[in-house]
Amino acid sequence: MSAWATDYNTERPHSALGYETPADYARTLTTAIARPAARDESSARRAIAQPAPIGVNNPWTPVAAG
Numbered sequence: 001m002s003a004w005a006t007d008y009n010t011e012r013p014h015s016a017l018g019y020e021t022p023a024d025y026a027r028t029l030t031t032a033i034a035r036p037a038a039r040d041e042s043s044a045r046r047a048i049a050q051p052a053p054i055g056v057n058n059p060w061t062p063v064a065a066g
Contacts, residue, residue, distance in 0.1 A: 008022075
């Protein structure tokens with residue numbers, strides 16, 4: 001690997017990664033994946049998306065032709 005790539009991936013913080021180096025960010029992800037998930041008080045699944053506002057129940061959006 002060239003010197004600039006090593007510097008870029010191990011020494012230089014990136015704003016898209018919360019100003020961490022890619023190596024530190026990868027280490028954080030690896031640690032987070034290895035930890036067991038926190039237990040919730042409920043066994044019910046959490047919603048992935050927010051519910052639609054009241055009165056909005058159209059499951060499809062019309063697309064204009066042509």
